[in-house]
Amino acid sequence: MRSALTRVLVVLTFAAALHAMAATAPPPPALEPLPEAEPPPPEIANDPELEPQVTIVRHDQVTMEEYRIGGRLVWIKVTPQYGRPYYLVAEGAGGTFVRRDSLDTGLRVPMWLLFTF
Numbered sequence: 001m002r003s004a005l006t007r008v009l010v011v012l013t014f015a016a017a018l019h020a021m022a023a024t025a026p027p028p029p030a031l032e033p034l035p036e037a038e039p040p041p042p043e044i045a046n047d048p049e050l051e052p053q054v055t056i057v058r059h060d061q062v063t064m065e066e067y068r069i070g071g072r073l074v075w076i077k078v079t080p081q082y083g084r085p086y087y088l089v090a091e092g093a094g095g096t097f098v099r100r101d102s103l104d105t106g107l108r109v110p111m112w113l114l115f116t117f
Contacts, residue, residue: 052067052068052069052074053067053068053069053071054066054067054068055068060081061080061081062078062079062080062081063078063079064076064077064078064079065077065079072090073090074089074090075087075088075089075090075097075103076088076097084101086099086100086101087099087100087101087102087103088100089103
């Protein structure tokens with residue numbers, strides 16, 4: 001009985017504190033819309049060198065998609081007739097390629113469950 005009364009008292013105190021904090025919060029400032037972004041300069045907007053160039057090569061058993069940026073081969077997507085596609089990604093300036101099953105970097109942000117309601 002005593003612990004139930006203590007719990008109710010704690011919950012009521014917490015609710016009163018939340019209500020007091022909400023009542024004393026200042027109103028948000030008046031918001032203004034952002035100005036429109038300027039369009040890119042014409043020499044950049046229509047530059048085909050900035051767009052990736054994709055070359056698709058089909059063989060009997062495999063399809064290869066070569067992605068080049070600025071004339072440099074960045075990565076190759078290899079899709080075999082049977083099986084999962086994989087990627088050959090350029091490593092450094094040495095011209096070596098490393099096989100990866102996806103283009104995912106492997107970075108995992110920790111996500112812990114702290115509270116549930």
